[in-house]
Amino acid sequence: MRTRTLAVMSTLLxxxxxxxxxxxxxTETTEDESVYAELGKAPEKYRSKANxxxxxxxxxxxxxxxxxxHCEDCHGQNATGGRKAPSLRAKEVQEAPPGALFWILxxxxxxxxMPVWSKLPEPERWQLVxxxxxxxxxxxxxxxxxxxR
Amino acid sequence: xxxxxxPQFSRSFLMAFLMLAGASLVRSQENPxxxxxxxxxxxxxxxxxxxxxTFGTQRGGPDFHAFWSExxxxxxxxxxxxxxxxGQTTFGESTLYTGFRWENRVRPLKNEHWIxxxxxVEFEDTNxxxxxxxxxxxxDVESDYLTPNAIARQERNCxxxxxxxxxxxxxxxxxxxxxxxxxxxxNEPWEFGYALGASRPLALKGAAHKCNFCPQHFIAGVxxxxxxxxxxxxxxxxxxxxxxxxxxxxxxxxxxxxxxxTFGLNxxxxxxxxxxxxxxxxxxxxxxxxxxxxxxxx
Numbered sequence: 001m002r003t004r005t006l007a008v009m010s011t012l013l014x015x016x017x018x019x020x021x022x023x024x025x026x027t028e029t030t031e032d033e034s035v036y037a038e039l040g041k042a043p044e045k046y047r048s049k050a051n052x053x054x055x056x057x058x059x060x061x062x063x064x065x066x067x068x069x070h071c072e073d074c075h076g077q078n079a080t081g082g083r084k085a086p087s088l089r090a091k092e093v094q095e096a097p098p099g100a101l102f103w104i105l106x107x108x109x110x111x112x113x114m115p116v117w118s119k120l121p122e123p124e125r126w127q128l129v130x131x132x133x134x135x136x137x138x139x140x141x142x143x144x145x146x147x148x149r
Numbered sequence: 150x151x152x153x154x155x156p157q158f159s160r161s162f163l164m165a166f167l168m169l170a171g172a173s174l175v176r177s178q179e180n181p182x183x184x185x186x187x188x189x190x191x192x193x194x195x196x197x198x199x200x201x202x203t204f205g206t207q208r209g210g211p212d213f214h215a216f217w218s219e220x221x222x223x224x225x226x227x228x229x230x231x232x233x234x235x236g237q238t239t240f241g242e243s244t245l246y247t248g249f250r251w252e253n254r255v256r257p258l259k260n261e262h263w264i265x266x267x268x269x270v271e272f273e274d275t276n277x278x279x280x281x282x283x284x285x286x287x288x289d290v291e292s293d294y295l296t297p298n299a300i301a302r303q304e305r306n307c308x309x310x311x312x313x314x315x316x317x318x319x320x321x322x323x324x325x326x327x328x329x330x331x332x333x334x335x336n337e338p339w340e341f342g343y344a345l346g347a348s349r350p351l352a353l354k355g356a357a358h359k360c361n362f363c364p365q366h367f368i369a370g371v372x373x374x375x376x377x378x379x380x381x382x383x384x385x386x387x388x389x390x391x392x393x394x395x396x397x398x399x400x401x402x403x404x405x406x407x408x409x410x411t412f413g414l415n416x417x418x419x420x421x422x423x424x425x426x427x428x429x430x431x432x433x434x435x436x437x438x439x440x441x442x443x444x445x446x447x
Contacts, residue, residue: 062356065357083436107261108261109226114226119318
């Protein structure tokens with residue numbers, strides 16, 4: 001009987017904590033510029049790294065596939081940001097050195113809900129950087145249509 | 150007390166189902182390990198539902214099929230919590246539920262390092278018939294599994310398990326070392342064990358088109374695990390050890406399949422175990438649950 005109670009209590013605690021985890025924390029919006037400050041924390045060693053796949057014609061297309069598989073759910077369909085993660089079309093991201101984006105992918109921003117993507121091999125992370133860079137900043141017309149959505 | 154009637158229950162079930170159906174799927178990048186852990190945690194808000202099976206040979210007794218489900222949830226980017234429900238069938242005897250485990254993995258460091266530590270804490274409430282061999286510890290040996298289900302199920306094991314997971318990613322490879330310490334809460338000594346693993350995707354670059362059979366979706370690896378005795382008799386005597394090559398297939402649809410033939414390395418080990426599993430990753434579930442509670446929509 002005691003064990004059963006313990007089991008029920010533990011299960012309830014598990015569910016409670018999971019819900020707490022799901023509901024706590026502020027939703028970051030694309031307007032919140034502080035979320036981009038992390039890019040500035042990339043060490044110089046990474047910032048100065050060139051994308052080794054810069055001349056690979058398939059890198060951006062492969063990056064798009066990876067983006068759809070791993071990133072789109074949070075960053076939105078056109079990388080314009082979602083309820084959970086900021087826009088990757090913001091000038092802070094588009095003007096950041098490729099190495100800084102690679103560093104963010106590798107380390108995540110775990111205190112701000114961005115997972116660590118070091119489980120993707122390095123070439124896949126560079127393919128993602130190629131794709132993000134290929135998107136360019138949001139044009140004013142795109143911004144308008146995004147804000148209507 | 151208000152009793153939930155059948156139509157109400159159906160409506161709740163339907164709502165939960167629609168919520169799940171509305172959540173999107175993402176491709177996970179799971180290593181083939183079934184016993185060892187690496188430092189990669191579940192993405193925040195994602196739920197991974199997993200089913201695993203172990204077919205085990207047993208000298209001196211009937212073979213068995215042990216199975217368990219895992220519900221793995223990314224509470225934050227640095228904390229993953231997981232519930233296991235386990236059971237087993239011993240051929241010619243019976244099928245029974247053997248208990249539950251609740252584990253938590255926490256990443257103490259903010260950034261990626263050469264070696265990445267993860268702290269693991271698990272509470273386990275199982276009976277003596279548990280045969281999933283999710284960890285091998287202390288002086289666990291094959292003959293422990295000979296006790297008939299009817300007797301073994303009467304023994305209760307409430308255990309606290311601690312692990313230090315040290316894992317590294319290098320040039321597409323993952324290397325992981327797990328050290329474990331287990332304390333049965335009924336005044337038994339600390340028991341120890343280990344698990345080691347290495348794995349690598351068959352290709353390191355992604356393909357420029359969507360595909361199910363591209364080599365980057367397959368991760369091959371090997372793990373080795375075993376017991377290290379207990380507080381009073383630490384070391385290798387009277388312990389069992391296993392070597393298990395494995396393969397994981399991560400599909401873009403969110404499914405992952407794993408298979409792992411496992412070989413006993415000494416006379417105390419089961420000679421052969423065949424493990425396999427299927428898991429399904431549901432993205433954004435936390436957000437949807439949050440919306441249900443907040444009643445907020447975009």
